[in-house]
Amino acid sequence: MNSAQRAKERERFDFAVIANWIPPGERVLDLGCGDGRLLRYLRETRGIAGYGVEIDNTSVLGCIRNDIDVVQIDIEGGLSGFEDQSFDHVIISQALQAMHATERILGEMLRVAGEAVVSFPNFAYRTNRAAIVGGHMPVSEDLPFEWYETPNVRFFTIADFEALCAKLGIEIRERLAFDEDGQAVTDDPNLNGSLAFYRLGRKA
Amino acid sequence: MPLENSVGVVAPQRIRFNETLALKSGASLPGFELVCETYGTLNAARSNAVLVCHALSGGHHVAGVRADDAKDIGWWDNLVGPGKPLDTRRFFVVGVNNLGGCYGSTGPISINPQTGKRYGADFPMVTVEDWVATQARLADRLGIDTWAAVIGGSLGGMQALEWTLQFPDRIRHAIVIASAPKLSAQNIAFNEVARQAIISDPDFHGGHYGDYGVVPTNGLRLARMVGHITYLSDSQMGEKFGRQLRHGEPGFSYDVDFEIESYLRYQGDKFAGFFDANTYLITTKALDYFDPAYAYGGDLSAALARAKAQFFVASFTTDWRFAPARSREIVFALLHNRRRVAYAEIDCDAGHDSFLLDDAHYHDLLRAYLENISL
Numbered sequence: 126m127n128s129a130q131r132a133k134e135r136e137r138f139d140f141a142v143i144a145n146w147i148p149p150g151e152r153v154l155d156l157g158c159g160d161g162r163l164l165r166y167l168r169e170t171r172g173i174a175g176y177g178v179e180i181d182n183t184s185v186l187g188c189i190r191n192d193i194d195v196v197q198i199d200i201e202g203g204l205s206g207f208e209d210q211s212f213d214h215v216i217i218s219q220a221l222q223a224m225h226a227t228e229r230i231l232g233e234m235l236r237v238a239g240e241a242v243v244s245f246p247n248f249a250y251r252t253n254r255a256a257i258v259g260g261h262m263p264v265s266e267d268l269p270f271e272w273y274e275t276p277n278v279r280f281f282t283i284a285d286f287e288a289l290c291a292k293l294g295i296e297i298r299e300r301l302a303f304d305e306d307g308q309a310v311t312d313d314p315n316l317n318g319s320l321a322f323y324r325l326g327r328k329a
Numbered sequence: 330m331p332l333e334n335s336v337g338v339v340a341p342q343r344i345r346f347n348e349t350l351a352l353k354s355g356a357s358l359p360g361f362e363l364v365c366e367t368y369g370t371l372n373a374a375r376s377n378a379v380l381v382c383h384a385l386s387g388g389h390h391v392a393g394v395r396a397d398d399a400k401d402i403g404w405w406d407n408l409v410g411p412g413k414p415l416d417t418r419r420f421f422v423v424g425v426n427n428l429g430g431c432y433g434s435t436g437p438i439s440i441n442p443q444t445g446k447r448y449g450a451d452f453p454m455v456t457v458e459d460w461v462a463t464q465a466r467l468a469d470r471l472g473i474d475t476w477a478a479v480i481g482g483s484l485g486g487m488q489a490l491e492w493t494l495q496f497p498d499r500i501r502h503a504i505v506i507a508s509a510p511k512l513s514a515q516n517i518a519f520n521e522v523a524r525q526a527i528i529s530d531p532d533f534h535g536g537h538y539g540d541y542g543v544v545p546t547n548g549l550r551l552a553r554m555v556g557h558i559t560y561l562s563d564s565q566m567g568e569k570f571g572r573q574l575r576h577g578e579p580g581f582s583y584d585v586d587f588e589i590e591s592y593l594r595y596q597g598d599k600f601a602g603f604f605d606a607n608t609y610l611i612t613t614k615a616l617d618y619f620d621p622a623y624a625y626g627g628d629l630s631a632a633l634a635r636a637k638a639q640f641f642v643a644s645f646t647t648d649w650r651f652a653p654a655r656s657r658e659i660v661f662a663l664l665h666n667r668r669r670v671a672y673a674e675i676d677c678d679a680g681h682d683s684f685l686l687d688d689a690h691y692h693d694l695l696r697a698y699l700e701n702i703s704l
Contacts (some may be wrong), residue, residue: 132597152667171516173666176664182675182676182690185673185694186694187694188671189641189673189694189697189701190697190700190701192701194669194670194671195671195672196660196664196671196672197672197673198657198672198674199675201341206657206660206661206664207664208661208664208665211665240557273652289542291358303500328644
């Protein structure tokens with residue numbers, strides 16, 4: 126399998142994990158939606174009514190080409206304009222680490238939707254730790270950028286993220302972690318998980 | 330100069346409507362004419378028609394060149410043509426001069442059948458709603474039950490929006506560019522300065538200048554100069570003209586000193602040479618009055634609840650006349666109503682007038698959106 130095929134396989138896998146949490150026919154908002162391929166997948170497999178939010182011009186054009194309803198605004202400034210609880214699910218798929226206003230975005234997500242789905246690369250994954258120990262910033266399957274060209278601005282771990290959720294009063298309803306081969310990890314996910322997925326809500 | 334991907338030489342059609350037209354103002358017209366141009370071919374299912382709505386100074390001549398004047402290229406020719414974003418090989422495109430216009434549709438320079446003289450100031454005020462109502466009659470006449478899309482920039486975008494409210498079942502896609510759901514006080518203020526420039530011109534004669542064989546050239550010229558300032562961005566004006574002096578040094582006179590003065594005077598003179606002052610007045614009032622939320626206590630979401638069309642809304646970052654925030658008002662009101670809407674905020678330096686340019690990203694977006702419209 127070449128790297129493009131592998132990336133596509135990987136993407137399908139991520140999408141499938143998220144789709145599993147999205148009941149059919151829901152209203153879904155995808156933050157940092159890229160060219161809208163996740164929304165397209167969810168529309169095709171779950172029959173959702175989806176909207177994307179994206180700031181990048183090329184990605185917005187990709188959404189239009191993919192017939193995805195995208196709203197071009199900067200999420201860093203919040204989601205004002207989106208009404209409270211106007212979506213069933215809000216998703217941020219491997220984009221939270223590329224944004225500065227982490228706390229605000231998480232708060233806004235649970236304002237506009239009943240449940241949030243968040244996925245991010247775990248910085249404390251075994252091979253990432255090894256890279257640091259070896260004296261270098263990690264480059265891996267889920268952190269595929271050299272330090273000088275990475276779009277990521279927040280580097281955090283499963284443990285860090287869960288501590289932040291606790292601080293913000295966010296309830297973790299479900300967590301899944303996978304290693305670089307896509308195998309589900311249950312034993313010490315902060316060490317053995319490369320990619321983490323969460324279902325989040327407000328504590329009742 | 331041969332035009333690339335042009336619809337070529339085009340000829341207008343004049344269509345007569347003999348039934349009385351009741352206008353929103355309470356006035357009525359005993360009948361009226363609209364001039365239009367069409368490009369491409371209406372398909373057998375009549376599902377590929379696109380209406381292009383014009384803004385303040387535009388008209389029915391949207392694309393191609395006129396037979397009698399090869400230099401008169403349509404105002405949106407960069408968008409409309411074979412292979413262009415609004416592709417006339419696929420779509421049947423209609424351009425119309427709105428009622429009250431001065432390019433051939435019934436308006437202030439037309440002869441009032443009751444007096445045998447030009448209407449002049451007696452031509453009733455028309456609104457965006459009236460325009461859309463008359464465009465619908467044109468659609469009937471052309472055999473178009475439902476538009477695949479209605480597209481417009483600025484005031485043209487307001488017409489596209491109004492189509493979705495007045496005839497929700499007759500429009501499948503609304504493409505609303507550099508527009509707003511209503512004018513701000515500042516927008517109205519600029520319009521009022523333009524109107525006062527015209528009305529206070531000694532040659533205006535209460536709007537009956539035609540009877541005196543004159544036109545309020547100075548007023549119209551000033552109106553256009555004020556308008557033009559609002560169409561451009563500060564940065565673009567600075568880039569294009571800066572503080573450049575016409576003769577290299579200050580003249581210490583009120584003749585043209587700075588290049589921007591020369592540009593505005595040129596634009597003003599050009600416009601005053603062909604546009605009708607009463608049409609200008611009527612059109613700015615139509616802009617001022619447009620406010621679909623007014624009947625809903627200012628609640629735009631409630632006003633847009635009727636709309637069924639799928640929307641593409643676009644704004645330009647340097648447009649301060651109808652800033653991106655004005656477009657977002659439309660977007661979020663549509664989201665409230667769970668309508669399909671895509672919104673792009675386009676980086677373009679040219680201010681409000683960006684919607685007329687062929688910025689590559691802007692045209693890519695329109696092409697992509699239009700290509701996805703099913704026929």
